[in-house]
Amino acid sequence: MERMRFSVLFLLCCLLTCKSANALEKKTYIVHTSKSSMPSRFTQPQLWYDSSLNSVSDSAKIIYTYETIIHGFSARLTEEEARALETQEGILSVLPELRYELHTTRTPEFLGLDNSAAFQPESDSDADIVIGVLDTGVWPESKSFDDTGLGPVPPGWKGECEEGTNFKPATSCNRKLIGARFFARGYEANFGPVDQSKESRSPRDDDGHGTHTATTAAGAAVSDASLFGYAVGTARGMAARARVAAYKVCWMGGCFSSDILAAMETAIGDGVDVMSLSLGGSNADYYRDSVAIGAFSAMQRGIFVSCSAGNAGPNQYTLSNVAPWITTVGAGTLDRDFPAYVRLGNGKNFSGASLYSGKPLPEKSLPLIYAGNATNMTSGNLCMVGTLIPDKVAGKIVLCERGINPRVQKGYAVRDAGGFGMILANTAANKEELVADAHLLPATGVGQRTGDVIKDYIFTDSNPTATILFGGTKVGIQPSPIVSAFSSRGPNAITPQILKPDLIAPGVNILAGWSGNVGPTGLPVDSRRVPFNIISGTSMSCPHVSGLAALIKGAHPRWSPAAVRSALMTTAYTVYKNGQMLQDVATGKPSTPFDHGAGHVDPPKALDPGLIYDISTTDYLNFLCALNYTHAQISSLSKTNFTCNDDEKYLVADLNYPSFAVPFTNAGDGVSTLKYRRTLTNVGAPATYKVSVVPPSESVKIVVEPEELSFSEENEKKVYTVSFSSVQSVSLGTSFARLEWSDGKHVVRSPIAISWT
Structure with missing residues (x-):
């Protein structure tokens, strides 16, 4: 008994000692002060800082005094000392110093690229992937286009580096920036010759937007990058070893369809593997939309096309680039703030x-x-x-x-x-x-x-x-990501049965390369010049996905564009680590699939999705038949002589998309049932997957048949159907759920968005 009592007392003493030691442990804190609130008895901020610190600690010393980045200082303090200091007059905040690996864009770390063995080091096959960026051109002098360590240009590359105003191929292109072209005829047809006193009639980027998107997708690593000291660190694109081909289609007067189509066609012929377009605005039928038309041709040739969703949020029905053969990307925040x-x-x-x-x-x-x-x-x-x-x-x-x-x-x-x-x-x-x-x-x-x-x-x-x-600069901001207010939202105004956007990626306060011919604000009165700039928009989220697609194509060269998109979508997440749902900054409430699509990209998981929803060119043609497109309209999109079979029943719901948009139309009493058919392809080891619907819907009965799929080999395909049943006389607005297939290792998620009109 005495021995037990001694042991208990010893344990209590240890616990008290540990607690006391933790309380006395000193950490570095950053003290933000309001300089204008400095007490009048002090003649200099340094005297105020010393006095404030001495009032809470006998031993603490100032590490740094800050005068421009912030007003304040840093010091080693205990938690109790920090709390006491924070209550004093004129102290804005006392924040613990964060330990982190600095990345200027921060997205490689935020997306888990730096922590995934699958991406470290990147395989040589990544260096054979070419990303074509259709934008405002390129600033070749950017350090993000350094080709150190890269081998010869991929042997299948047929592109060129075109000469033009202020742009010499011999000094502009290299093994990183392997192609650069410009397309101005459509623009000049509207506005006359390019005013070369204001912009270069060449691939040169006098705007900055194109350089920013290109380096976000595939910029080489650049150390000590920042914007005026903000976000200091090493900058690199998503696919830092991929090659870049720039196609200038946007000018001071805008981006014209004729130029865009010419550039997309040229890019296909040049041999790009990924096409990135941070532009849009058309809400026309697919056969009237130049980007949709060009993207269809790219898809037919195995080229992944990523487009921005638009910056017209948070209103509904504001999306651009909603064709199902395009990957439509919305924007979310990083865990970094200024x-x-x-x-x-x-x-x-x-x-x-x-x-x-x-x-x-x-x-x-x-x-x-x-x-x-x-x-x-x-x-x-x-x-x-x-x-x-x-x-x-x-x-x-x-x-x-x-x-x-x-x-x-x-x-x-x-x-x-x-x-x-x-x-x-x-x-x-x-x-x-x-x-x-x-x-x-x-x-x-x-x-x-x-x-x-x-x-x-x-x-x-x-x-x-x-x-x-x-x-x-402050990092570690939570919650993150949050869906940005400007990010355009669904439902899909062109085809309500196709859920858009497809997913979200970082698009707020993104740092990447910039043009040396314009200030960071883009205003004529801004005479500052910077090698890197921080800007926001779905223009920034789009190239993130373009770069991630290049990584996936490097790892899985035989995957189709639809397979790559499926991998990104079905592994995306909609829940934070604490179990809470992704937030929407516009409402302060959980976001919905109309805001975030399948969720936020999770690249390491996308490399091994388990199952994919693949879509062939024929599947897309059948989809066009389901839309009752005429032979001429289909031909304008597909460049084929495909004809719909009058004896066959085509259904939009049968397009093998990785998500479900279920629009009910109230047309009287009774039960309405909509049935969707899907095919899953196994891209992993043999496994048995079981289905669940999360959460179970109270407003609609959802039945999945069969409830279990067994795959015995790679590339094996299995079909299932989902029936959605609703009472027509009830108008419920919207309802959301997820369909998940799991084998215990992989979770293949599909968002469900149900609406009543």
Whole structure:
């Protein structure tokens, strides 16, 4: 008994000692301060920092003092000391330092590419994959096109490096950037000759967008990359060993169908394996849509085509590029942020986002004014150039609202009128989504709720003041990813039975290569030049998927474009590690398949999906027959003499798509049943898969037949059907579920979106 009592006491002592040791353990913390709130007894920030630190610790020393990236310092503190410091006047936050591997785009780490043995090292076959990027051209001097370590150009490559204004093939192309062409005839037919004083009549990218997308897809690794010190690290594209071929189809006046089709045709002939198009806008039938037409031809030749979903969210029915032979990509966030804090004169603090890197604001808070009170224009709240009254704005921080003109241009309008800073508030269209910008004056973007609070403060306080403090780069943001508000949403307005977008990928605040001929904001007044830029859009998420497709094609060279897309879709995730559903920043609620499609890409799992939903050219032709397309319309898409068989029943629901969109039409009483037919191909070892529907639907009876599929060899195919039954007289709006096949190792997921009209 005494021995047992001694053991218990010893264990308790150990536990108390361990707890005490953990409490005393020091870690590095970053202390963000409001410089304008420095107590008046201090004449210098350094004295304030020393005094604050000494008040909570006898031994802590300042590691660094920050004056431009943030106002504040770093120090080694215990958790208790950090909590005590955070309660002091003028301290915005005390944040623990994070240990991480730096990646400028961060997406390789965020997507698990750096942690997957399957991608380390990349196989030599990846270097034989060519990604064709149709965009604004290319800036060949970017370090992201360094060809060090690459072997000869793939032997099947037939492309060229075209000479043009400011573009010499001998010095522009190499073993990385193996092709560069430009297509301007359609543009010039509309606007006359290219104005070469403003843009190069050549593959050269004077805009930046094309270089950004190309390097996101396949940029070589570049160390010490950043934008003005933000997101410092090593930048690389998704398929860093793949080759790039640039096709310039977009000019200052836009991207014209004739040029796009010519470029797609040329790219097919050149021998690209993947085609990436971060452009769109057509909501026409497939046979009227140039991108859909070109993509069909590419698909026929085994070329994977990835397109952006569009930036017209969060409204429904806003998608572009919805043809089922195109992989349509929406946008989500990374776990990285660029915080910039607003501190009001009443002591309240708010967090926003900014990439401003210039001279900070004065130490004292400045007068704050609402733009709508500083103009005679009815839309003066939008801070359009020339609308602000200098006498009312000079020396002040101006609260502007988003809409119509570019975000950074609003700051220029404030600066042009003599303003010292800008707070850019979201409206109902953007809600709480924060997109960081490289502003031309001290500025930060804030969400709608924050903007409303600041506006109320301006209207109710007799002397409103504010300041803005910049927090640099922060990683580990949770939850992430979140579906961006701007990402275009379903349902599919052209074919409701096909769920779009297909999936989402990183598209918010993405850093990649940039043109040396334009500033990071793209505005004529921006004279800054940068090798890398941070921008947002589904234009950024599209090349992520293009690069991932190149990796998968390198590992599985015989897979069709539909097989590659299926692997990406059925392994995508819709649940965070904590079990919560993916969020939608536009609503603050869980997102739906109309927002995220199959979910967020998970590349390591996509390499080994277990089963795939394959689709052949004939399957797509049968799909066109189900749409009642005429022979001429089908021919315009397929370039074949295919004719629909009048004796055969074609069903859109039979297209072997990896997702299910089930639109019911209420047409009276009774039960309506829609049946979908699917074929699964085994691409793994022999296995038996069992089906489940998650969660079980209460509004629709879902029956899968058979409930079990056994595969005895690779490439074996099995057919199953899904019946959806609903009472027609009940209008329920929408309902969502997932169909999952699992063998215990693989989970093959398909989203289900049910709607009633």
